[in-house]
Amino acid sequence: MRQEIKWSTYRKVPILMVDEDVQLNDSSVIVSSLKTYLASKEKNMADILRCYPEMKSVNEGGKEVMEYNNKYWLMLSEADTALVYPEKGMQKEEMKWRKWADDWLVHLISPNVYRTTGEALASFDYIVREGKFGSLEGFFAKYVGAAAMFIIAKRLKSRHNLQDDVRQDLYKAVNDWVAAIGKTRKFMGGDCPNLADLAVFGVLRVMEGLQAFDDMMANTKVKHWYRRMETATQNHQGRH
Numbered sequence: 001m002r003q004e005i006k007w008s009t010y011r012k013v014p015i016l017m018v019d020e021d022v023q024l025n026d027s028s029v030i031v032s033s034l035k036t037y038l039a040s041k042e043k044n045m046a047d048i049l050r051c052y053p054e055m056k057s058v059n060e061g062g063k064e065v066m067e068y069n070n071k072y073w074l075m076l077s078e079a080d081t082a083l084v085y086p087e088k089g090m091q092k093e094e095m096k097w098r099k100w101a102d103d104w105l106v107h108l109i110s111p112n113v114y115r116t117t118g119e120a121l122a123s124f125d126y127i128v129r130e131g132k133f134g135s136l137e138g139f140f141a142k143y144v145g146a147a148a149m150f151i152i153a154k155r156l157k158s159r160h161n162l163q164d165d166v167r168q169d170l171y172k173a174v175n176d177w178v179a180a181i182g183k184t185r186k187f188m189g190g191d192c193p194n195l196a197d198l199a200v201f202g203v204l205r206v207m208e209g210l211q212a213f214d215d216m217m218a219n220t221k222v223k224h225w226y227r228r229m230e231t232a233t234q235n236h237q238g239r240h
């Protein structure tokens with residue numbers, strides 16, 4: 001909840017604290033920093049973080065937001081880069097699809113999970129069930145939240161130029177993703193997931209348990225890759 005991150009000037013989640021003094025903001029910065037750390041043991045987090053400087057920018061809605069330079073880039077020596085990306089084009093492809101997940105795929109979630117009043121209520125029922133709400137607070141959060149997000153989702157739909165039938169954008173997006181992996185690879189990273197696989201999985205996973213997710217699984221080709229990702233993330237099988 002908002003009050004739980006009062007101590008931070010950056011007001012979004014996730015935030016990762018390292019040893020109670022280094023604060024990592026933004027999920028892509030967190031992922032790139034952790035991956036850099038794991039792949040190049042000699043650097044410390046504070047030094048790594050300095051490679052992702054913040055800058056203020058203006059978003060599609062005209063609002064001032066914090067952006068982070070280089071957020072899809074790993075800060076590795078040439079030798080370490082060759083270990084993480086053994087083949088030509090792997091690094092560029094990973095960056096392209098991580099950016100796609102942040103700039104396009106993620107914007108399909110709200111319009112899809114708050115598409116109808118019934119779906120908005122189901123989404124908030126899930127949020128309230130999983131979150132820390134008192135029973136009265138939860139009751140209000142569910143109905144007020146669902147109504148607000150139903151309206152906001154329509155605004156997001158037009159801001160990001162989605163089709164009238166928002167499911168079609170979702171289906172096309174995940175089918176494009178599966179096509180980019182192709183028939184010969186298990187993951188975009190090859191035999192193990194890379195950071196693009198992780199980013200796309202992270203976005204799709206938040207819809208689990210909702211109608212949008214079931215519709216996507218039934219009407220697209222993403223199912224096999226998605227099931228492989230579930231197993232891979234549970235068993236810590238990321239590329240290293």
Ligand SMILES: N[C@@H](CCC(=O)N[C@@H](CS)C(=O)NCC(=O)O)C(=O)O
Pocket residue numbers: 011012013014025026027028
């Ligand atoms: N680009 C950021 C986006 C983070 C973000 O928007 N988080 C939402 C929750 S999913 C949030 O905290 N929103 C609160 C706000 O915007 O004030 C990231 O990937 O971490």
